[in-house]
Amino acid sequence: MTEYKFTRYFENEVLRKRPYLQKKWCIHVIENPIHIDSQELNRYRFWGKIDELDGKILRVVTLEDKKTIHNAFPDRRFKK
Secondary structure (H helix, E strand, O other), X not given: OOOOEXXXXXXXXXXXXXXXXXXXXXXXXXXXXOEEEEEOOOEEEEEEEEHHHOOEEEEEEXXXXXXXXXXXXXXXXXXX
C-alpha cells in the first residue's frame, strides 16, 4: 500500500478553508484519476469524481513525488 503524505499548507490552510474535505477522498482521486496533468513547479494535478460531493470533480495537487498532497478543491470548471 502506498504511503501518502500531506504538506503543512494542506494541513493548516486547505483543511481549515475546506473542512468538508476528507483525506481519503484525495487519495482516492490520486489512485483513480479521470485525468492527470503536470503543473509548473514540478507539481501534478489529478481530477476525480467524488460521490460524497454530489458527484462533483475534485482536483488534487501533489508535489513531484505524486504522493505528497499539497492542495485539493472541487473543480467546477473541469472539462474532459
